């Protein structure tokens with residue numbers, strides 16, 4: 001039986017750094033338009049708007065799951081990559097449209 005491979009700490013740290021960099025690069029691509037959160041019709045109750053017009057989510061690190069829109073509709077917040085490419089409201093404006101993630 002082959003011995004289990006245990007990567008040295010430096011390799012693990014390098015890998016974690018690359019993942020963090022990829023995540024930051026992917027997040028930076030967002031235009032903060034808020035359209036994927038319903039900004040143009042019935043926004044999620046967690047969607048906030050800055051004075052400069054950009055949007056942000058007030059629970060972003062724990063956003064995934066079921067939430068409510070301002071009109072009371074229930075919906076499930078999913079990762080942007082889980083949305084069908086090009087077939088959701090506002091997709092034409094999304095910076096991730098047609099892009100591969102990781």
Ligand code: SF4
Pocket residue numbers: 036037044045046047048056057058059060063064067077078
């Ligand atoms: S919970 Fe989801 S849908 Fe609601 S504002 Fe945050 S990211 Fe957008």
Ligand code: SF4
Pocket residue numbers: 029030031032033034035036037080090093094095096
């Ligand atoms: S629609 Fe796309 S670009 Fe606009 S906030 Fe959502 S993820 Fe970002």
